[in-house]
Each structure stands twice: as C-alpha cells, then as structure tokens.
Amino acid sequence: MAKATKTIRQALHYPPQYAAYFASNQILFNRVVAFYFEVIQAHEGLLALNNKEALTALEKLTHTTESNPHPIMPLTDLAPDIPALFRRAAINAALGSARSFFSSLKTWRARKEKHEAKQTKKGKSRPFRGRPPVPPRSWKKSAPFYASLWRERCTRSIMLKVWTGSCWSWLKIHTLSRDLPDGDLMGSPQLVRKGDRWWLHTPIEKTFEAPAKVREQLTAAQARLCAVDLNLDHHVAVCSVQTVDGTILATSFIGNGTAVSGCRKKLLGRIARNRSQTGIIAENEQDNADLWAKIRHVDEQIAHLVSSRIVQFATKHEASILVFEHLGNLRPEQGTYSRRGNTKRAYWMKGRIFRYATYKAWHAGGIITARVNPRNTSRECHRCHGLVVRYNQGQPQEGYTPGAALCICPQCQMRDHADRNASLRVGQRLIERTQAPLKEKPHALTRRAKREPKGSGVGISQDAKRQWGPSLPAARRGDHANGHGTAQRGRRRMGAPLPDIASQLRIHFE
Ligand SMILES: [Zn+2]
Numbered sequence: 001m002a003k004a005t006k007t008i009r010q011a012l013h014y015p016p017q018y019a020a021y022f023a024s025n026q027i028l029f030n031r032v033v034a035f036y037f038e039v040i041q042a043h044e045g046l047l048a049l050n051n052k053e054a055l056t057a058l059e060k061l062t063h064t065t066e067s068n069p070h071p072i073m074p075l076t077d078l079a080p081d082i083p084a085l086f087r088r089a090a091i092n093a094a095l096g097s098a099r100s101f102f103s104s105l106k107t108w109r110a111r112k113e114k115h116e117a118k119q120t121k122k123g124k125s126r127p128f129r130g131r132p133p134v135p136p137r138s139w140k141k142s143a144p145f146y147a148s149l150w151r152e153r154c155t156r157s158i159m160l161k162v163w164t165g166s167c168w169s170w171l172k173i174h175t176l177s178r179d180l181p182d183g184d185l186m187g188s189p190q191l192v193r194k195g196d197r198w199w200l201h202t203p204i205e206k207t208f209e210a211p212a213k214v215r216e217q218l219t220a221a222q223a224r225l226c227a228v229d230l231n232l233d234h235h236v237a238v239c240s241v242q243t244v245d246g247t248i249l250a251t252s253f254i255g256n257g258t259a260v261s262g263c264r265k266k267l268l269g270r271i272a273r274n275r276s277q278t279g280i281i282a283e284n285e286q287d288n289a290d291l292w293a294k295i296r297h298v299d300e301q302i303a304h305l306v307s308s309r310i311v312q313f314a315t316k317h318e319a320s321i322l323v324f325e326h327l328g329n330l331r332p333e334q335g336t337y338s339r340r341g342n343t344k345r346a347y348w349m350k351g352r353i354f355r356y357a358t359y360k361a362w363h364a365g366g367i368i369t370a371r372v373n374p375r376n377t378s379r380e381c382h383r384c385h386g387l388v389v390r391y392n393q394g395q396p397q398e399g400y401t402p403g404a405a406l407c408i409c410p411q412c413q414m415r416d417h418a419d420r421n422a423s424l425r426v427g428q429r430l431i432e433r434t435q436a437p438l439k440e441k442p443h444a445l446t447r448r449a450k451r452e453p454k455g456s457g458v459g460i461s462q463d464a465k466r467q468w469g470p471s472l473p474a475a476r477r478g479d480h481a482n483g484h485g486t487a488q489r490g491r492r493r494m495g496a497p498l499p500d501i502a503s504q505l506r507i508h509f510e
Helices: 016-042 044-048 051-062 084-122 257-278 289-316 337-363 418-435 443-451 457-471 483-494 501-509
Strands: 002-013 157-163 168-175 190-194 197-208 224-230 237-243 248-254 321-325 368-372 389-391 406-408 415-417
Touching (some): 044 084, 237 418, 337 368
Antiparallel strands (some): 224 237, 406 415
16 A cells, blocks of 8 residues: 655634743643653663654653652653653654664764774774764754644634643634545644744545556556646646557646746846845845745745646546656856846746656655656657657748747658647657667667677776767757666656666666
8 A cells, every 4th residue: 555645734823822822832842852852862772672662661761650659760840740642742752853863873983983994904093074963952843732632623623732831721723724635544733833823734644555666557558647848938837648559638738937937037137126226235134035935935836836737637637657857957048137047946946846746646646757858859759759840830830949839740740739749759758668678778879889899898888878978969958968867766766677778788788
C-alpha cells in the first residue's frame, strides 16, 4: 500500500485572550521537551531502544506513580498535573530531536576519527576543523494535541485542552475555511503560530494501492499518460493525454502566461522606479516589502492554480503518469531590471509548478511523475519526428520563430499548435525511452565509441560525455548538459532504474 500525507491548515477564530493561552501552552510544551531532551542526554543508552520502549523508560525515570514513588528526575518541578498525553507528545518530540542530534554527532565523530587517522598516517598534525553539532539552544516546537487533549471536533469548531499559564482548561475554538475530507486517517491536530495568528494544522493520511513503476505501466498499450509542456509566455502549461500505442485523446491549454508576466513586470518596474528615486537601500531591511510580497503571492497562487488544473485534467482523462521536461538552465537575459527579474521568476515558476503538480498528482490516487530530456521537443514533429517550421498566424510558413504559436511539418504536412506538438513530443520521449533505449543517444557518440579499442570501457564513456555537450546542435530549446546527473535523480524519484547515457554505454560496450 502507498501512503500520501498532507496537512489541512485551518484559520482559527478565538477571543483575543486565547492567543496568550496558546502561547503559554506552547512554552510549557517546549519546556517539557527540553527537559526530556536533557534526560535523554543524561541516559544516552535510551536511544538504542525503540520509541515505545524508550517512552516507557523515560516515564519511569520522570513520572511519579504509586509503584514508582521516587523517580530519578521528577517532571513535577515544571508544572502541576501535566496530562499523560501531553507528556507523551513531548517525549516523542524530544526523542525525535535527540535521535537526529545524536546521529549527526556520530557522523561528526566518525569524520573526526577518520581525519586523525589520516593525519597520523601521513605524519602530520593538522587539527580537524569540522564543527561538532550543537544541541538545540531554543525550542520552538508547535504543541500537538493527542487524543484526549481534543474533543467534539466538527466542521466549524473544536475543543482543546490548553495550559493557560495557571491551569488546564478546555477551550472551544472556531475553525474557519476548509472542511475536513472524510474517509482518510486523521492525525493529531497541532496549534501553530503564524505571525500573530494561531492556526490548526491536521495531518491527513490517505492510503491507496501502490501504482506500478513507470516502466511496467508503459508495457500496457492502453496506459494513458499526460504530457505537460511548460512555457514562459502565452499558455503557462499545455497538457495532452495520449496512450502508449500513440492515440491522442485530449489536449488542454492552461493559464494566461502573458497576463501573469505582465502583472509581475509592472510590479518589478514599480520597485525599480522606487529604488531609483530613493537612491539608497538600507542594509538588512527589505525595501518595497509590500510589492515584493505581492509578487511572491501572485507567483505562489498561479503555480498552485496551474498545477492543480494539470492534475485535474490528468485525473479526468484517467492518465496514470504525468510527464514533464527537465528544466533547462536559466539563460541570462539582457535588458532592464524588471525584464531580467521577470524572466527569472517565470523560470522559477516552472520549477514550482512541477513540484506542486508532483505531490498533487500523488495525492490524486497515485499518479506518478516522470521527466524527460527537453532537447528539441518543440522542434520535432510529433508524427514523423522531422524538424518543423514554426511561424505566427499571417507570417510566411518558413524558418523557426521561437515562441511562435503555429507549426507545420514540411515532411508529413502535419499542422498543429506548436505547444501542443511539443507536449505530444514530451509524452513520446517517455514512451521511446522504455521501448528503444538507444534511440535517444546522439549518433556522434556511437561513431566515436566504435573507433576506441574495446578494453577501455570507462575511458569511452568519459570521452563520450565530454563530446556530448559540444556535439549537440547549437540551436536547442532547453539546455540539458548534465544528462548523467539528471538521470540519476530520476532513478531515485521513481525507484526504477532509467536507461541513462552511462548505463546505456555500459550495456553497449562491456
Ligand atoms: Zn511530420
């Protein structure tokens, strides 16, 4: 079974004095966590136990009961009558922090030892300069509410047991905005401070049947994949659904990139003008804070909207794989401050849309995401893979105008919207990758490799890699110099080894 966890964030409506109660509840929680962290530091052996055993052991060390009247480090010094589950939440939080701290300490010690051994071997005595990890100096954890610390939860309100600074009391708090989905496993809610407001965060866990790996899914001819071409202008995303055997089912054009970039450019221009009028910018202080916040919010909002539209479209057409291109390098742009800043942000937004779409797709019942090489996806014809002519309406049908809306293939007379053609190519790339792994390889590589003697397999792949960059056609759409690294990232993401250049070479020559 596969799991998808997300957090439902709810704004709260409460009387003003509650804010102080929530704050003292959190302070107490962090004091208890800090206390248990110290107890664990004093009894390092506890970390060898699993969480449940460690919890029992820690309670025995600190909690006074009839059978355990004199614990070694009593907790009662901090506050009276701490509820059992408040204590347990704190113990779990402290255990988590302690495990992380001691594991980095262990790594640090190992590195130090290795360094010293090396120095003795060489007969030198350069001291080890790596800094040891420091235990947390201040604690800012949000207090979770385990079962029995909350009750009567409904769509509009919840009762929470809170330490007000003087006593434990049940507070009724109204929750705003979103409803909780039914049928999913709900975790313990948490009171989280954001600025001067408090929010209720509830983790939701959804379980579903684990989807098959990309490679396995692509063996079925009827498997559907939704390929996405992300643009900087016009339509932010163009998606098309096709089956593995090549039937094109649907296309969707999402977002108005021109409007987004126009809005952003206007704001950036305003910032530039303000700056030129002020002349100086204070150090360590954000200038034009409101305008920057607005730019950030617009980008965030658009990325969320576009990514969820992509996932909705994929779900509607029952696609089980989302395909994106790898992001190329950001090309530095000439021009004014606002122009450069705008391109940079549009580029970042592509990355953001990919990130958001990945998790949203996983939540929508386990749609998996894959990425392919972006080279020439918009230059090739989706029907015959020849080079297309790209032009704008009313212009002569010749040459290649980057960013133009229409394309025609001189070989097979295919006429289409250029972005739709690109998205179809993106999808085909993924299919080609599993069906004919050697197809994507540049021809120069093969020719060069054949000239080398057979024994030097490693030498070939290194040479070949160096050759690979310059031998690409100069006019390509997205830069993808580091084919090796990106392929490895793909492998980690999907768990299935993808045929990258290095492994292809190995298969080919060993
Ligand atoms: Zn064609």
